[in-house]
Amino acid sequence: MYVIETKDLSKVYDNGAVPVHAVNGVDLNIEDDEFTAIVGPSGSGKTTLLNMVGGLDSPTAGTIVVNGKDLSRMRENELINFRLNHIGFVFQSYNLIPVLTAKENTEFIMLLQKRPKKERDARVLSLLKEVGLSDKINKKPSELSGGQQQRVAVARALAAKPDFVLADEPTANLDSKSATNLLNIMARLNKEEGTTFIFSTHDQRVIDRARRVITLEDGKIVKDITQN
Amino acid sequence: MLIKISWRNIWRHKLRSAVVITAIALGLWAGVFIMGFYFGIIEQKINDVVRSEVSHIQIHHPDYKKEDFNINYFIPDGLTISEDLSVDTLVQYTSGRVISMGMIGSAKANSGVRIIGIDPEVEALLTGIDNKVIEGAFFKGVKRNAILVGQKLATKLNIKVRSKVVLTFQHINGEITAAAFRVAGIFKTLNTTYDESNVYVNNKEFRKLVGENITYHEIAILLKEHEYVDTAAEKYKGLYPGLLVEDWLEIVPLMRYMTDMMDQVMLIFMLIIMLALMFGIVNTMLMAVLERTRELGMLMAIGMNKFRLFNMILLETLILAMVGGLIGLILGYITIEYYAVKGIDVGIFSAAYESVGFSTKVFPQLEARYYIQTALQVVILSIFASLYPGRKALKLKPVEAIRKI
Numbered sequence: 001m002y003v004i005e006t007k008d009l010s011k012v013y014d015n016g017a018v019p020v021h022a023v024n025g026v027d028l029n030i031e032d033d034e035f036t037a038i039v040g041p042s043g044s045g046k047t048t049l050l051n052m053v054g055g056l057d058s059p060t061a062g063t064i065v066v067n068g069k070d071l072s073r074m075r076e077n078e079l080i081n082f083r084l085n086h087i088g089f090v091f092q093s094y095n096l097i098p099v100l101t102a103k104e105n106t107e108f109i110m111l112l113q114k115r116p117k118k119e120r121d122a123r124v125l126s127l128l129k130e131v132g133l134s135d136k137i138n139k140k141p142s143e144l145s146g147g148q149q150q151r152v153a154v155a156r157a158l159a160a161k162p163d164f165v166l167a168d169e170p171t172a173n174l175d176s177k178s179a180t181n182l183l184n185i186m187a188r189l190n191k192e193e194g195t196t197f198i199f200s201t202h203d204q205r206v207i208d209r210a211r212r213v214i215t216l217e218d219g220k221i222v223k224d225i226t227q228n
Numbered sequence: 229m230l231i232k233i234s235w236r237n238i239w240r241h242k243l244r245s246a247v248v249i250t251a252i253a254l255g256l257w258a259g260v261f262i263m264g265f266y267f268g269i270i271e272q273k274i275n276d277v278v279r280s281e282v283s284h285i286q287i288h289h290p291d292y293k294k295e296d297f298n299i300n301y302f303i304p305d306g307l308t309i310s311e312d313l314s315v316d317t318l319v320q321y322t323s324g325r326v327i328s329m330g331m332i333g334s335a336k337a338n339s340g341v342r343i344i345g346i347d348p349e350v351e352a353l354l355t356g357i358d359n360k361v362i363e364g365a366f367f368k369g370v371k372r373n374a375i376l377v378g379q380k381l382a383t384k385l386n387i388k389v390r391s392k393v394v395l396t397f398q399h400i401n402g403e404i405t406a407a408a409f410r411v412a413g414i415f416k417t418l419n420t421t422y423d424e425s426n427v428y429v430n431n432k433e434f435r436k437l438v439g440e441n442i443t444y445h446e447i448a449i450l451l452k453e454h455e456y457v458d459t460a461a462e463k464y465k466g467l468y469p470g471l472l473v474e475d476w477l478e479i480v481p482l483m484r485y486m487t488d489m490m491d492q493v494m495l496i497f498m499l500i501i502m503l504a505l506m507f508g509i510v511n512t513m514l515m516a517v518l519e520r521t522r523e524l525g526m527l528m529a530i531g532m533n534k535f536r537l538f539n540m541i542l543l544e545t546l547i548l549a550m551v552g553g554l555i556g557l558i559l560g561y562i563t564i565e566y567y568a569v570k571g572i573d574v575g576i577f578s579a580a581y582e583s584v585g586f587s588t589k590v591f592p593q594l595e596a597r598y599y600i601q602t603a604l605q606v607v608i609l610s611i612f613a614s615l616y617p618g619r620k621a622l623k624l625k626p627v628e629a630i631r632k633i
Contacts, residue, residue: 056529056627077533084531095526099236104229111229112531160531 002065003164003196004030004053009062011048011219022048024219025062030164030198035190037210038200045219046200047168053198054087054166055079067163084112088157088165092172094149096141096156102128102148103137106155113160127155131185147178151185158189164196171203183209230536234543237516238551245548248512252505252552252606253559259501260560260602263494264592265572270490271593274483276418280355282479283323283448284457285464288472292445297342299328299398299438299445303471306443313449318460320452323347323354324444326431330397332377334385339424341381343397345431345438354450357415357428364389364413373433374412378423382414389414395429400439407437418588498602502609505549509610513545513617521624529626538618545614546607553606557599564592 011023023045030036038046051057052064055071064071066086074082083089096105103124110120128137131151141149150170157165167186171179187209189195199206207213215223238245278284287309289301303309310324326345331338348367352358357376358366367374375393377385387393391411399405409429417423435442451460461475477484517524527537571589 051627054529080528080531080533083529084533089526089530091526093522095522097233097523097527099233099240104232108229109530112536156530 002029003032003034003067004028004198005065006053007063007065009049009052009064010060011045011052011057012060021219023052023059026216026219026221028053028214028221030196032196033190033194034164034196034198034212035187035210036198036212036214037207038198038214038216039202039207040216044216046216048219049216050166050168050198050200054089055083084109084160086163088160088162090150090153090157090165090167090170092169094141094146094153094173096149096152098141101138101140102133102144102152102155105141105152106159109156109160123159124155127158128152130158130189131155132181145178147174147181150174150178150182154182154186154189158195164198167197167199167201169201169203170199171201171206176205179203179205230540230543231547234540234547237540237544238548241516244512244515248508248548249552249555251508252549253555255501255505256553256556256602256606257559257563259498260557260594260599261563261592262497263598264560264564264568264594265590266490266494267594267598268568268590268592270487272591273486277480277483278454278476279450280357280360280417281419281422282476283354284451284454285449285461285473285475286479287447287449287464287468288445288474290470290472292472297327297329297445299400299442302326302442302445303447304443306447309468309471310444310447313447313464316460318451318456318463320450321350321354322450323350323448324431325351325446325448326434326438326442327445328397328434328438330395332381332385332427333394333396334387334391336386337384339381339384341395341425341427343395343434344426344428345434346428347431348428351428354448360415360417361413362416364411367412367430370410370412373407373409374430375409376413376415376428377411378420378426379414379416380420380424381427382411384424387411395427397438399437400442405437494598498605502605506609506613509545509549509613510616512548513541513614514620516544517541517617517621524621525624525626525628528624534622537621538614541618541621542611542614545617546610549606549610549613553603557602560594561599564594567592 006026006028009023009026009028010021013020013022026049028049038049040046048057052059052071053066055066055074059072062072066082069082071079071082097108100108106124106127107120110123125134125137128134131154133148133151133155136144136148141152144152154165171182174182183205186197190197199210201207210227212224212226214221287303289303292298292301295301306324310322313319314322323346328343330341330343332341348358352366361376362379367376370390375395377387377393382388385393389411393409393411394406395409396404396406415423449460451457457475461473464473524537528534568591571591573589575588
């Protein structure tokens with residue numbers, strides 16, 4: 001069974017005179033443990049596809065099945081709950097809660113899941129150690145570098161024990177060293193813990209590290225390659 | 229965690245939050261203080277009316293008031309009743325009065341007055357009128373037919389201590405009688421209207437002039453405790469079914485209206501303050517929501533449901549309002565307690581205050597229930613103030629926020 005399975009997935013924006021097909025009949029299957037990059041020029045539909053797969057946007061046509069659940073049939077509250085328990089997000093601009101420390105940011109999602117304190121504490125410390133931020137647990141985002149903030153974002157995304165992590169251009173705002181560091185962490189988590197990562201990216205470093213690269217153009221998959 | 233986030237969010241913009249908290253604190257401080265000020269005035273007025281004018285309970289002949297204070301309607305067995313009451317366990321003091329409507333004349337002018345015949349010693353204990361004598365002495369220094377007049381009346385008649393005045397009144401047999409009196413003292417109460425329209429004479433002397441068989445037209449009773457009023461009134465109504473027994477609120481119903489009205493006026497006054505503050509809070513919270521669109525969208529994206537999101541906005545509003553409200557209430561309490569001892573001199577408005585019987589020194593006071601009521605109003609205000617910003621937050625689509633990322 002696939003983790004993600006889309007069939008004839010389309011998204012049409014009908015705001016202007018001419019309807020825009022952001023995603024156009026995409027059939028996509030993602031398996032467990034994948035480390036996949038979705039690439040393509042600006043406007044090719046990468047982010048829209050990722051948003052739909054993440055349950056943040058609804059398709060105009062087609063279906064998205066995540067771990068056997070059809071997202072297109074879910075109501076808004078069900079979707080929120082589904083995202084909380086099954087999908088991890090890493091955003092381009094880190095998007096941590098500015099008033100919380102690294103530890104609290106990581107813990108926050110587990111609080112939403114109503115996990116017990118003991119479990120939360122243990123997992124937060126373990127995750128922050130995994131991403132190399134053991135010494136920064138009490139720092140707020142404003143006291144961390146961009147790379148460190150993005151590593152907290154990765155820890156937060158993993159804290160909920162999601163089925164997969166969607167990362168929308170995670171290295172776009174990072175310097176070379178931080179980007180490489182982050183990619184190393186995510187690749188290790190994928191390899192050692194079997195976490196599924198799906199990136200949308202322009203970054204060649206991410207593309208080079210991905211085992212599968214899906215290329216989109218005009219909302220359609222034009223290339224889908226597996227690389228070593 | 230929500231409380232922690234809400235609290236920290238408030239202090240993200242320290243100056244903005246401080247301005248709103250200060251506005252709430254000042255608004256409530258002013259509101260609570262003004263409530264205390266006006267309730268102080270009312271309480272003093274009630275105390276003054278009870279202590280100096282009407283006492284707790286009065287007894288009259290049932291037709292005395294109906295017949296326009298006709299001198300013929302005195303209390304049968306008034307002397308006995310007054311004596312019996314004076315030893316009642318609930319009673320502090322009683323005073324029997326012989327009262328007639330009449331005219332007072334000096335060489336300069338005449339004026340209509342209520343002539344109150346009193347036993348000076350007893351009346352002094354009951355109303356403390358002896359302490360209000362500002363010139364001359366309380367029924368001393370004049371051998372016969374001594375009279376006490378109010379300061380305003382003395383000015384009007386151009387008389388002073390030891391001046392001679394003529395009282396004209398009706399005898400019980402219907403004849404108009406006149407008698408000369410000499411001013412023993414001039415009194416001044418908090419109520420200039422009262423001072424202008426009442427004079428005191430000795431009831432033993434006055435009884436000889438209006439009719440020897442008159443006992444008392446009025447028996448005023450001061451109880452040992454204000455709280456005894458209802459019990460005592462009920463008791464005396466049962467003991468003297470043939471007489472008119474009234475408590476102070478029945479005698480001066482205006483006092484009841486005044487307290488009831490003040491409750492309503494203060495409620496409206498506080499609601500207006502709250503409404504003004506609410507718009508300030510709504511504005512601040514709306515800014516807080518609009519500038520955090522991305523953050524709120526992200527929270528929804530990672531799995532924060534709408535109920536929790538709204539709760540977060542509500543908590544922020546509540547904390548903001550409660551911090552300001554608490555400071556305002558504490559400041560209000562301190563100010564009221566300080567001036568409750570020291571008093572506020574409103575002497576600059578003395579003429580206006582005294583003409584309607586209010587003291588020129590106000591001692592503010594406010595019952596605990598008004599503080600609680602105000603605190604509850606702040607909570608309700610916060611809930612209402614959070615509705616619009618909260619709705620704005622709930623209408624956010626996470627994907628739109630994500631697109632901005």
